Amino acid sequence: MLSTADISTLLQFKFKDQGLYALSTIVLGWLIYGAGLVFYRLYLHPLSKIPGPKLAAATYWYEFYQDVILDGNYIKEYPKLHAKYGPVVRAAPNRVHVSEPEFYDEIYNRKTAYLKDPNFALAGGISESLPMLIDPEIHRKRRKLVNPMFSPKYLDMVAPLALQVVKNALAKAVESNHAGKPLHIQRLYTGITVDIIMQICFDKQLHLIDSTEEEPPFLRTLRTFSEGFFLTKHFPILTTIAANLPNSLANTVVPGYAQFRRQCAAWIEDVKQRHSNGVFCAEDGRKTLFDLLLRPSDAEDPSDLPPLTPEILVDEAYAFCFAGTHTTSISLSLGTYYLMRDPARLRKLRDELKDVPKNADGLMEYRDLLSLPYLTACIKETLRLSSPVPGILPREVPAQGADCCGHYLAPGTIVSMSVRMVHDNAVVFPEPDKFIPERWLGPHAKDADKWLVVFSKGPRACIGMNLAWMELYLTLANFFSRLDMSLWKTDEYTTQWKDNGNVMLREYVKVMVDGLR
Structure with missing residues (x-):
């Protein structure tokens, strides 16, 4: 007969088993x-006939490895994949990447x-936020609401403020010349773009x-967030968790x-407070x-918009601050680098700038720069x-699906192209x-x-393209017409780039300000 201890031991084994x-x-x-x-993804999926790495077709972990572990490397891997597999490559289980520029107009067109x-x-x-909205009708109405804030008419109002910001930055550059110290010009350019977007x-x-x-802190926050962009791309729940901690x-x-x-x-609360005071x-x-955004009924053409909740407003603030700072400052920094390592083209630009009217501060104004062909070409x-x-x-x-370079893409397939590959296309x-x-x-400009x-x-x-153009015109023209500069510890190695969303x-990029012109 089993004892109580024996029964207990058997039950433990049973439950353990x-x-x-x-x-x-x-x-x-x-x-x-x-x-x-x-097996389904490799042999039965609608994209199973599209060429590409088998691992990329089998699992999203391949894309994760390229994006997160290799720190934004996938954008640099695409040219190699297209060289091996052709213009259409299966880059993930349900995504293809296309290198053929002509297909760009198929995807990204007005209709x-x-x-x-x-x-x-x-x-x-x-x-x-506006850049991330999926529903085209909601996006159309939201964009229609904010379009006037980035129109040529509005930018004409902002241009004097922007020029004052550029003037302040030039004064800072002159200080570095007097001190005989190198100038962190990329940091200075970011200060320009931040002050302008914050005023807007x-x-x-x-x-x-x-x-x-x-x-x-503002710049550190944007940098660290950018560095984690791909992690949040693959695990978007992380941002929800973070927002509640x-x-x-x-x-x-x-x-x-x-x-x-x-x-x-x-910042939004400060605007609300101003409104509560009748301003x-x-x-x-x-x-x-x-x-x-807080009073859409005041718009030139009020639209039938869904309510803009506090969460939507914060998303918009985040998106505009993020998109309106680092992107243009990077272009300003690299534009400075390109011109300073090409003395002949820099002289040609300065020759064009000599005849532009100057204001009382000796600065060139936005509208006077738009018609300059060589400056415009340098910016492009x-x-x-x-x-x-x-x-x-x-x-x-x-x-209805799509035909792409001889391949059929089923409805629901994700198709992508990259700006970098279009701009690096040797035929174009x-x-x-x-x-x-x-x-x-x-003759080939068009x-x-x-x-x-x-x-x-x-x-x-x-939506901010006109603003970016204005910042590029005002900053590059006035910096190169007023300052003699040379690169400082900046070369082809230090300007190597990676993709962190931007x-x-x-x-x-750093320079020495050698003198005033």
């Missing part, structure tokens, strides 16, 4: 499911039926130009994200972006070579790795213009 059995069953089930999924990839729209944790959004200045900090914990999940959201909310515009009488070539947002803009193939741009402003002049896609095209093109350089 049952637990192991359940665990092994779960593991076996997942293994069978995984094997079946891989496109290709919608933004729903999964990519979650990347970065700002899915309710909130009628604020952060005075980063005057800051003595190497990397003020204290800053000390949130920074271990997605560095900078939650802290900057709270800062954006505070609905900036000190100079113009409306700011958030004057309009800078935008092409710098491609500050170099990566993919994935879209979903519409219900001969000697694509060289800085040749002249390609934008003469053909070149067609393929300058740095701001994308169609209804989802960058371009990040190996090291910052």
Whole structure:
């Protein structure tokens, strides 16, 4: 007869066996499911005939490895894959990447039926912002609401403010000359773009130009968030978790994200407070972006918009601050680098600038620069070579499917192209790795213009492109007409780039200000 102890021992073994059995069953089930999924993706999936790495077709972990482990490397891997497999490559289980420039107009045109990839729209944790909206009707109405804030008419109002910011930056550059110290010009350019976008959004200045900090909190937050962009692309839930944690914990999940959201909310609250005091515009009488977003009924053409919740407003603030700073400052920095290592073309630019009228401060104004062909060509070539947002803009193939370079793409397939590959195409741009402003002049200029896609095209093109152009015109023209500079510890090695959602350089661009002109 079994004792109580014996029965207890048998039950323990039984329950232990049952637990192991359940665990092994779960593991076996997942293994069978995984094997079946891989088999389906490789041999039965609608994209199974598209050439590409088998590992990329089998699992999303290949893309994760390229994006996260190799730190934004996939954009540099695409040219190698296309050289091996052709113009259409299966880059992920349900995504193809296309290198043929002509297909760009198929995807990114004004009447496109290709919608933004729903999964990519979650990347970065700002899915309710204008750039990430999926629904084309909501996007159309939101864009229509804010379009006036980036129109030529509005930028004419902002141009004097922008020129004052450039003047402040020039004064800082002169200080470095007097001190005989190298100038962190990329940091200075970022101060310009930050102060301008903050005035457009909130009628604020952060005075980063005057800051003595190497990397003020605002810039550190944007940098760390950018460095984690691909992690949030693959695991978007991380931003949701981070947003609901204290800053000390949130920074271990997605560095900078939650802290900057709270800062954006505070800036929006300042505008609300101004409204509560009966003031609905900036000190100079113009409306700011958030004057309009908080009171859409004041728009020139009020649209039937869904309510803009506090979360949507913070998403918009985050997106405009992020997109309106680093991208243009990178182009300014690399444009400076390209011109300073090409003395002949720099002389040609300065010769053109000599005859431009100057204001009382000795500066050239925005409208007087727009008609300068060589300056414009230098800016276009800078935008092409710098491609500050170099990566993919994935879209979903519409219900009718698509034919692409001899391959059929089924509805629901994600198709992507990259700005970098269009700009580096040797057929479209001969000697694509060289800085040749002249390609934008003469009989072939119109053909070149067609393929300058740095701001994308169609209804989802960058809403801030006019602002970026204004900043490039004012800054490059006035810096090169006023200052003699030489590169300092900046060369082909230090300007190597990587993709973190936008371009990040190996090291910052720095110069010595050798004298005043």
